[in-house]
Amino acid sequence: MKYKIQRVLVIGLGLIGGSFAKALKSRRLVEEVLGYDRNLDDCHLGVRLGVIDRVAEDLPLALTTADLVVLAVPVKVMEQVLVEVAPHLSPKTLLTDVGSTKLNIIQAAERVLGRLPSTFIPGHPIAGAEKSGVRAADADLFERHKVILTPTEASDSEATLQIARLWQAVGAEVLQMDPARHDQVLAATSHLPHMLAFSLVDTLAHEEENRDIFRYAAGGFRDFTRIAASDPVMWHDICQANRDALLKQIDQFSAGLGKLRQAIATGDSQSLLGIFTRARVAREHFSRLLAGSAYSHSNQAIDLKILPGSQLQGELQVPGDRSISHRAVVLAALAEGVSDLYGFLEGEDSLATLQALRDMGVVIEGPHQGHVRIYGVGLQGLQPAPGPLYLGHSIVSMRLLMGILAAQPFASELCGDEALNQASMESVMRPLRAMGAWIESAENFCPPIRITPVAQLLGRQHRLPQASAQVKSALLLAGLYAQGSTQVLSPGSSRDHTERLLSAMEYPLEQSIHEAQERVALLSEGALKPLNLDIPGDFMAALALVVAALITPQATLRLKKIGVNPTRTQAFTLLQRMGAKLELHALEMHSGEPVAEVRVSSSLLQGISLSAEESASLGDNLLFIVVAAMHAQSASELIFAKPLSSAQIAGLEQLQRLGAKLAWVDAKHLQITPAALKGGEIKGELEANIQLALVVAAVGAEQEVRLQQAQILLTAFPELIEQAQSAGLRIHKESD
Ligand SMILES: NC(=O)C1=CN([C@@H]2O[C@H](COP(=O)(O)OP(=O)(O)OC[C@H]3O[C@@H](n4cnc5c(N)ncnc54)[C@H](O)[C@@H]3O)[C@@H](O)[C@H]2O)C=CC1
Numbered sequence: 001m002k003y004k005i006q007r008v009l010v011i012g013l014g015l016i017g018g019s020f021a022k023a024l025k026s027r028r029l030v031e032e033v034l035g036y037d038r039n040l041d042d043c044h045l046g047v048r049l050g051v052i053d054r055v056a057e058d059l060p061l062a063l064t065t066a067d068l069v070v071l072a073v074p075v076k077v078m079e080q081v082l083v084e085v086a087p088h089l090s091p092k093t094l095l096t097d098v099g100s101t102k103l104n105i106i107q108a109a110e111r112v113l114g115r116l117p118s119t120f121i122p123g124h125p126i127a128g129a130e131k132s133g134v135r136a137a138d139a140d141l142f143e144r145h146k147v148i149l150t151p152t153e154a155s156d157s158e159a160t161l162q163i164a165r166l167w168q169a170v171g172a173e174v175l176q177m178d179p180a181r182h183d184q185v186l187a188a189t190s191h192l193p194h195m196l197a198f199s200l201v202d203t204l205a206h207e208e209e210n211r212d213i214f215r216y217a218a219g220g221f222r223d224f225t226r227i228a229a230s231d232p233v234m235w236h237d238i239c240q241a242n243r244d245a246l247l248k249q250i251d252q253f254s255a256g257l258g259k260l261r262q263a264i265a266t267g268d269s270q271s272l273l274g275i276f277t278r279a280r281v282a283r284e285h286f287s288r289l290l291a292g293s294a295y296s297h298s299n300q301a302i303d304l305k306i307l308p309g310s311q312l313q314g315e316l317q318v319p320g321d322r323s324i325s326h327r328a329v330v331l332a333a334l335a336e337g338v339s340d341l342y343g344f345l346e347g348e349d350s351l352a353t354l355q356a357l358r359d360m361g362v363v364i365e366g367p368h369q370g371h372v373r374i375y376g377v378g379l380q381g382l383q384p385a386p387g388p389l390y391l392g393h394s395i396v397s398m399r400l401l402m403g404i405l406a407a408q409p410f411a412s413e414l415c416g417d418e419a420l421n422q423a424s425m426e427s428v429m430r431p432l433r434a435m436g437a438w439i440e441s442a443e444n445f446c447p448p449i450r451i452t453p454v455a456q457l458l459g460r461q462h463r464l465p466q467a468s469a470q471v472k473s474a475l476l477l478a479g480l481y482a483q484g485s486t487q488v489l490s491p492g493s494s495r496d497h498t499e500r501l502l503s504a505m506e507y508p509l510e511q512s513i514h515e516a517q518e519r520v521a522l523l524s525e526g527a528l529k530p531l532n533l534d535i536p537g538d539f540m541a542a543l544a545l546v547v548a549a550l551i552t553p554q555a556t557l558r559l560k561k562i563g564v565n566p567t568r569t570q571a572f573t574l575l576q577r578m579g580a581k582l583e584l585h586a587l588e589m590h591s592g593e594p595v596a597e598v599r600v601s602s603s604l605l606q607g608i609s610l611s612a613e614e615s616a617s618l619g620d621n622l623l624f625i626v627v628a629a630m631h632a633q634s635a636s637e638l639i640f641a642k643p644l645s646s647a648q649i650a651g652l653e654q655l656q657r658l659g660a661k662l663a664w665v666d667a668k669h670l671q672i673t674p675a676a677l678k679g680g681e682i683k684g685e686l687e688a689n690i691q692l693a694l695v696v697a698a699v700g701a702e703q704e705v706r707l708q709q710a711q712i713l714l715t716a717f718p719e720l721i722e723q724a725q726s727a728g729l730r731i732h733k734e735s736d
Pocket residue numbers: 011012013014015016017036037038039042072073074075077080081098099100101124125126127128129130131132133134231234
């Protein structure tokens with residue numbers, strides 16, 4: 001059916017009806033807006049104020065000629081108005097309402113009309129004010145506000161679309177929801193807060209010194225109680241119309257308030273801090289979710305401009321190691337006692353995991369200038385999260401948490417953003433299932449992941465098909481809970497930060513390498529001691545600066561406290577073989593991790609021949625060696641054990657497009673003839689580590705290079721760009 005909305009009749013010319021009428025009229029969205037209210041004076045006032053074009057003096061006639069009828073009366077009056085309206089509606093008349101509750105209005109329509117018409121599209125604008133009446137009508141009330149449509153099973157989709165378009169045309173964002181769900185959600189988000197505000201003000205107003213209380217009320221009181229000035233009759237009606245959902249919310253809230261009371265009464269600081277930090281973080285989290293930017297510092301596209309002529313000089317401390325930051329928060333949450341982490345990198349992975357841990361009852365202070373304090377709950381202390389754990393973009397968060405959650409005595413659900421929900425979790429799911437875990441996923445092992453508790457995980461020997469630090473760590477985490485020893489065998493070695501942290505926390509484990517096979521075994525059941533950890537500087541960030549210094553003239557850099565874990569530093573060894581003036585000083589151990597000062601200066605590099613084994617152990621650092629080879633005096637040959645990942649190939653293609661001389665002999669053999677980049681634009685959503693390597697290549701370019709979508713890099717390595725800038729790197733954000 002096609003609908004044309006030329007004449008609109010609004011019944012109930014109060015704040016909402018009046019505002020909608022005025023919004024339609026002032027934007028000339030329809031030919032004529034008629035108004036009807038039981039209070040005739042308000043109708044005439046509506047014409048004078050430019051809210052409506054005409055009063056519907058003859059209601060039956062107005063109803064038969066209207067294309068759309070909008071019911072904007074109090075929810076309790078809806079049924080009575082429907083009785084008046086019903087006889088005059090034609091099968092083509094669209095009917096909608098703006099009531100704050102939905103189920104009761106739909107039920108009323110069913111009673112009055114016999115069955116729900118296809119033209120009835122219930123709606124609810126989530127916009128309002130403490131004012132009421134036609135004088136308060138505001139044509140812009142719905143700008144940037146949400147409107148929830150709750151079409152019934154009978155509603156025609158074309159009719160729904162027409163109503164949605166009209167709301168969009170007055171500036172609203174339209175959502176659709178099942179009517180019952182609407183009433184539950186609104187009970188929590190709108191109706192309960194109004195009850196609290198009314199009740200608080202009422203309670204305080206009864207107290208003896210109420211004058212003083214109100215006179216000295218601080219801003220918090222004013223903010224919290226603004227909505228207690230709302231229309232009492234309207235809220236009386238809403239309470240009755242949404243009784244059951246609202247009672248449920250009041251009960252839940254009362255239980256929460258009871259816990260808070262108990263914590264105050266018993267001086268339970270940990271519980272108090274827990275409630276306040278969780279609430280504070282949740283509030284921030286929701287604000288970010290609403291802004292669509294959870295876990296990333298910015299979703300806005302940022303360009304980076306890299307200019308020729310960088311001169312790197314001085315001393316620098318790079319951000320904390322990404323992997324160690326992430327693993328440390330996970331393990332500290334499971335420790336017996338309070339851990340302090342310094343130099344924590346606020347990367348997307350860590351932030352997603354921090355939030356998930358908080359959702360499971362772990363009290364975490366910070367991050368504040370790199371310091372995070374975590375009140376460990378012990379291996380058995382996690383609590384079920386109130387809902388699904390949302391992990392944003394972070395695959396590693398999901399893998400590690402799967403390892404822990406598979407062993408908990410409660411069920412969990414893990415989900416993420418669109419990209420994460422398309423990532424296969426097979427490599428973790430299969431071995432966890434082999435330990436007895438009950439894990440389900442959507443198609444192709446993709447999230448959402450649902451975990452059902454099982455009595456006991458069983459330790460076993462896992463043979464990974466390929467080395468993966470993430471899979472290994474997830475299995476070791478599950479192993480902390482398993483009966484019997486958990487062992488992970490990997491071909492070749494992968495990052496061992498989890499193992500080193502476990503050792504630093506005095507958890508018994510054994511590591512060995514035998515014939516290029518790495519073996520890690522958790523020895524017996526134990527507990528985790530808390531950490532006091534100064535997180536070493538990120539190796540990849542250091543490598544980026546090292547290569548940048550090597551390929552630019554007159555550079556000398558000292559990078560303080562860099563993590564030089566031998567599972568990561570292969571790239572340094574290769575650069576030294578190419579002739580890099582690169583030295584490690586002041587080597588010492590920090591909580592089981594080797595840390596050193598890295599000194600580097602401009603160098604004349606020679607080309608390199610890289611064996612398949614060497615390139616395999618380079619992992620994510622490969623592209624940095626390619627960039628160094630582009631600036632060597634002679635050609636390089638790189639052999640790969642297996643074809644490169646699509647992310648690495650995308651990075652190499654960008655280099656080639658900008659002038660790098662790369663020649664593929666076959667998919668596992670690359671020749672590099674020295675040549676600097678010319679300049680130009682790097683487009684597309686590349687991974688952060690690939691973008692970082694491209695930035696380094698751009699530092700050695702002949703002309704300006706612009707990196708688009710650099711928010712990806714800035715999210716993974718916040719502050720790195722500013723730090724490099726201060727050391728002389730000619731790099732700028734486009735907004736500069
Ligand atoms: N005020 C708010 O913040 C919001 C209110 N709503 C919903 O919108 C509807 C209207 O609320 P407001 O505009 O705020 O109230 P309001 O009090 O400003 O307006 C209601 C109007 O309906 C008229 N009315 C009452 N009974 C009538 C009858 N039998 N026939 C004709 N007219 C009648 C009244 O005279 C009044 O002008 C309610 O269902 C409310 O739940 C929805 C979103 C926000």
